[in-house]
Amino acid sequence: MFSFLFRRVLVLIPTYIGITLAAFAFIHVIPGDPILIMAGERGLPPEKYAELMHAFGYDQPLWKQYLDYIGQLLQGDFGNSFVTGRPVLEEFFELFPATLELSFFALFFALLIGIPAGIYAAVRRGTIFDHSLMTISLTGFSMPLFWWALLLIVFFSGYLGWTPVSGRISALYFFDTPTGFMLIDSLLSDEEGAFKSAVMHLILPAVALGTIPMATFARQSRSAMLETLSEDFIKTARAKGLSPFKVTMAHAFRNALIPIVTVIGLSVGVLLGGAILTETIFSWPGIGKWMVDSIFRRDYPVVQGGLILIATIVIIVNLTVDMLYGIIDPRIRKKGH
Amino acid sequence: MSVESTPNQNQQSALMAVLASFWFEFRQNKGALYGLVFIGILAFVAIFADLITPYDPVEQYRDVLKMPPVWAEGGSWTHIFGTDALGRDQLSRMIYGSRYSFYIGSIVIFFCLTIGIVLGLIAAFNRGFIENLIMRLMDIILAFPSLLMALALVAILGPSLENAMIAIAVVFIPHFVRLTRAQALSELGKDYVSSSKSMGASTWRLMFINVLPNCMAPLIVQATMSFSSAILDAAALGFLGMGAQPPSPEWGTMLADSRQYILSDPWMMGIPGLAILFTVLSINLIGDGLRDALDPKMKTAKS
Numbered sequence: 001m002f003s004f005l006f007r008r009v010l011v012l013i014p015t016y017i018g019i020t021l022a023a024f025a026f027i028h029v030i031p032g033d034p035i036l037i038m039a040g041e042r043g044l045p046p047e048k049y050a051e052l053m054h055a056f057g058y059d060q061p062l063w064k065q066y067l068d069y070i071g072q073l074l075q076g077d078f079g080n081s082f083v084t085g086r087p088v089l090e091e092f093f094e095l096f097p098a099t100l101e102l103s104f105f106a107l108f109f110a111l112l113i114g115i116p117a118g119i120y121a122a123v124r125r126g127t128i129f130d131h132s133l134m135t136i137s138l139t140g141f142s143m144p145l146f147w148w149a150l151l152l153i154v155f156f157s158g159y160l161g162w163t164p165v166s167g168r169i170s171a172l173y174f175f176d177t178p179t180g181f182m183l184i185d186s187l188l189s190d191e192e193g194a195f196k197s198a199v200m201h202l203i204l205p206a207v208a209l210g211t212i213p214m215a216t217f218a219r220q221s222r223s224a225m226l227e228t229l230s231e232d233f234i235k236t237a238r239a240k241g242l243s244p245f246k247v248t249m250a251h252a253f254r255n256a257l258i259p260i261v262t263v264i265g266l267s268v269g270v271l272l273g274g275a276i277l278t279e280t281i282f283s284w285p286g287i288g289k290w291m292v293d294s295i296f297r298r299d300y301p302v303v304q305g306g307l308i309l310i311a312t313i314v315i316i317v318n319l320t321v322d323m324l325y326g327i328i329d330p331r332i333r334k335k336g337h
Numbered sequence: 338m339s340v341e342s343t344p345n346q347n348q349q350s351a352l353m354a355v356l357a358s359f360w361f362e363f364r365q366n367k368g369a370l371y372g373l374v375f376i377g378i379l380a381f382v383a384i385f386a387d388l389i390t391p392y393d394p395v396e397q398y399r400d401v402l403k404m405p406p407v408w409a410e411g412g413s414w415t416h417i418f419g420t421d422a423l424g425r426d427q428l429s430r431m432i433y434g435s436r437y438s439f440y441i442g443s444i445v446i447f448f449c450l451t452i453g454i455v456l457g458l459i460a461a462f463n464r465g466f467i468e469n470l471i472m473r474l475m476d477i478i479l480a481f482p483s484l485l486m487a488l489a490l491v492a493i494l495g496p497s498l499e500n501a502m503i504a505i506a507v508v509f510i511p512h513f514v515r516l517t518r519a520q521a522l523s524e525l526g527k528d529y530v531s532s533s534k535s536m537g538a539s540t541w542r543l544m545f546i547n548v549l550p551n552c553m554a555p556l557i558v559q560a561t562m563s564f565s566s567a568i569l570d571a572a573a574l575g576f577l578g579m580g581a582q583p584p585s586p587e588w589g590t591m592l593a594d595s596r597q598y599i600l601s602d603p604w605m606m607g608i609p610g611l612a613i614l615f616t617v618l619s620i621n622l623i624g625d626g627l628r629d630a631l632d633p634k635m636k637t638a639k640s
Contacts, residue, residue: 273482
């Protein structure tokens with residue numbers, strides 16, 4: 001297992017260097033001088049400009065700048081935001097729990113409904129349930145996420161008035177947020193009704209963000225189950241007289257897990273991308289909204305650092321998925337692919 | 338003059354036979370047919386937009402602001418889908434908007450297919466350093482969530498519909514490269530390639546005449562699915578203000594315009610949203626049908 005992991009990490013090194021190069025290039029190909037953007041409308045006297053150019057190292061040759069940049073990254077220094085002046089890494093860790101909380105519940109919602117529905121559709125192949133599920137999931141799969149989020153707001157917040165429109169918690173509550181996860185923090189606080197408010201704020205964005213992955217999971221688990229259900233070992237299991245439930249879950253589902261785990265892994269990128277739209281629409285203070293705002297505010301150190309940090313998350317998740325394959329299917333581990 | 342068919346005619350009738358059997362398979366899929374019909378109608382509307390639109394899509398009728406559609410209370414037949422906050426006729430904007438969808442999808446797919454196929458074939462034919470270089474480059478693009486990558490690229494290039502399309506194409510290309518390479522590698526081991534090689538075929542001939550046609554089926558399916566993703570992503574970029582710029586009647590941009598009225602006039606966002614949903618759904622249905630028809634192996638697994 002260790003050597004399997006080691007080989008995987010080794011392959012990542014050139015990719016990771018490329019990612020830092022791409023993020024480094026970003027600030028140099030973007031139109032406009034970063035110093036002038038930082039200075040804002042008023043502009044700068046030339047001597048101050050030269051001083052800043054030197055302070056930020058922009059007067060150095062490019063390769064030197066890149067090496068310095070890598071050196072800073074290795075020390076955990078992702079630069080400071082032009083707008084707030086705070087370290088990018090600090091802002092990232094402050095906002096990341098919000099995105100994690102949202103994505104976790106979106107994924108939870110998607111798995112909870114998508115996979116059982118897909119399995120059931122495969123077992124009851126050709127029935128009305130199967131056909132309607134496939135129609136619904138194809139529709140979900142084709143849904144423009146931002147429109148779906150707006151529809152949910154119109155119906156649940158506007159028409160029924162059940163849920164709030166934006167934010168993570170009602171502005172009435174003030175309490176410390178030691179973990180950054182609003183559900184936990186609101187429980188820890190003594191504020192009456194804070195937890196309920198946090199839940200109500202979370203439901204709509206989580207459902208909006210989870211819908212497209214849910215459709216993908218339902219489709220994928222159905223087709224993976226159909227494939228394994230037609231295998232010989234399933235016939236054997238049935239012939240042995242095992243209960244249909246045991247055949248489905250212990251024999252078929254376990255073997256259908258590989259393609260399902262693959263889509264779950266791939267959906268993390270989809271979730272992070274979707275978080276950009278969902279967080280913008282629901283004013284959810286996470287890294288997706290942070291990135292969009294920074295792009296609009298031309299806060300380039302944040303965009304640059306955020307790109308690297310988000311790519312790091314995607315890479316770590318892909319690595320975890322690879323390792324899960326090894327655990328689910330020992331054949332993959334042995335082959336080393 | 339002989340009655341027997343010339344080789345050219347033989348080839349033609351063989352092609353007809355392939356197309357006929359393809360159509361036979363494709364027809365089996367009801368959903369794909371519905372999708373095809375919807376896209377056909379939409380294409381008709383897009384082509385003849387100039388003739389069928391009742392109004393100019395950017396003309397502002399200031400005396401009928403935010404008029405509801407005809408089926409709602411206060412609607413009128415003068416503006417069937419109503420008017421937006423600036424008094425522009427929604428139906429005309431929707432009709433012109435369909436042009437943008439086809440434009441976006443076609444251009445993005447054109448770039449993805451040409452660049453993706455060329456890079457994928459180069460990688461498959463040059464195992465080792467060049468292959469690694471290309472594939473690692475694709476890994477880098479794939480390490481970023483596609484919408485974020487597209488947003489960052491548009492930030493560099495400047496917000497416009499054309500730049501949004503370039504950004505979307507860049508984000509989609511890695512999938513085409515990987516698919517082409519994998520297909521080409523599996524074809525390269527086959528006998529017909531070695532025999533062609535032994536007869537002195539050049540690398541170019543091997544790449545584009547021998548190998549490529551046998552890689553096309555999954556690429557066509559991928560292209561269809563990417564066509565719909567391109568429309569979705571372009572609409573998302575337009576919605577964020579990073580795609581088509583006002584006053585162009587692009588559907589995502591129209592949704593962004595209607596966003597502040599979602600609670601007071603929800604129909605305003607309903608129509609463009611439904612149009613995007615049906616277009617994307619239809620193309621995905623066609624893609625499913627194509628996959629079944631072009632690749633019988635996948636059919637047993639999928640349906």
